[in-house]
């Protein structure tokens with residue numbers, strides 16, 4: 466386990482009222498305290514109390530800043546190591562100078578996520594809680610935050626632990642049967658074990674998978690792309706959904722030249738919304754470059770908002786775009802409802818058959834709530850909003866749960882068909898290890914690196 470002392474600026478880069486330098490490890494107090502004035506006897510400093518002082522470079526005797534600092538002694542700290550937090554003024558260069566002073570004294574700069582990694586390695590939190598830290602920091606909606614906070618409290622850990630329990634108990638018996646083959650019949654009760662696996666392992670795992678389906682978009686979010694001919698009102702819709710003037714809107718076709726991406730909150734779902742340049746006609750149909758570009762974006766998107774203008778009849782270009790999107794998850798957005806010509810909406814719907822449609826006026830803010838509802842349903846694959854499930858696994862957890870589920874079903878089959886205990890033990894171990902990956906009980910270095918590399922420095 467790491468025993469060196471690490472430090473980083475824990476607040477985001479840029480200027481702020483205050484900024485925090487965080488130091489963790491066995492040398493944290495010993496190194497930080499001599500930099501803080503007035504001098505204080507370490508043994509008289511109370512843990513978890515806020516102190517006032519100035520920070521002075523011992524070499525130049527220059528005062529760097531006026532600060533508040535806290536010394537937190539192990540093990541009641543974030544990392545379970547000694548931690549010192551120095552709150553200074555939030556200028557980038559001031560914080561940099563304090564950090565440099567600390568680093569000069571033999572402290573190492575922390576890697577991204579290293580504080581949280583230490584909390585995990587030192588047993589304060591499990592791996593799913595460590596992952597939740599990233600999500601709490603990055604949450605875009607209250608729902609996403611709620612799910613992350615529950616995971617941070619250890620709800621997923623408890624659920625997984627409760628499922629691992631019966632697997633362990635059965636595995637102990639199966640291993641005993643391997644060691645004492647003459648007592649097999651006394652030890653193994655196939656029907657009873659199969660029942661237990663079904664009720665206490667398979668059923669709750671299936672439930673967790675359902676929760677993933679119902680709730681993962683709240684955590685991971687979705688991407689939606691707005692496409693359509695020039696001037697149909699794509700950027701106007703973008704601004705309307707963002708509730709701010711983000712994209713430039715003009716009456717001139719071809720206003721948006723590149724794509725614009727922003728995150729919006731659609732009924733609790735963080736949605737990456739992409740506004741694109743209008744696809745327009747050249748002599749040989751839609752311009753090739755635009756299509757190539759849009760196709761790439763289309764492939765990344767979970768949902769397409771295909772926009773047409775109902776102040777004029779459908780054009781060839783609209784039909785060409787229709788061909789591009791008709792087999793994807795698409796909502797047809799019929800815009801400029803305020804300018805509608807008689808019967809045109811039913812004509813459009815007839816020509817662009819098979820798409821769910823909503824008519825709106827981006828300019829006059831009509832039909833936007835209806836559109837949001839359609840987007841929400843489109844993303845949630847269901848007709849009505851569901852309650853937020855209590856625990857929602859993430860994609861990594863889902864993969865592990867599926868593996869555990871397959872192995873558990875094999876265990877049940879093994880018991881029902883009288884498979885040798887050795888083989889059943891393999892499946893039981895596989896189920897146990899897969900679930901262990903979620904909480905970090907059986908996790909490879911590679912997975913750990915992957916997870917912690919998603920953190921920012923200082924967390």
Ligand SMILES: Nc1nc2c(ncn2[C@@H]2O[C@H](COP(=O)(O)OP(=O)(O)OP(=O)(O)O)[C@@H](O)[C@H]2O)c(=O)[nH]1
Pocket residue numbers: 693694695696697698699700701702713714715716717718719720721722741742743744800801802803804825826827828829
């Ligand atoms: N009457 C009316 N005009 C609208 C509506 N939505 C957009 N417009 C107008 O249509 C024009 C084009 O709007 P944009 O939002 O720039 O359209 P766009 O699809 O982004 O256009 P490009 O970026 O050029 O492809 C602007 O003059 C808007 O004010 C609407 O619902 N009703």
Ligand SMILES: [Mg+2]
Pocket residue numbers: 699700701712713720721741742743
């Ligand atoms: Mg535009």
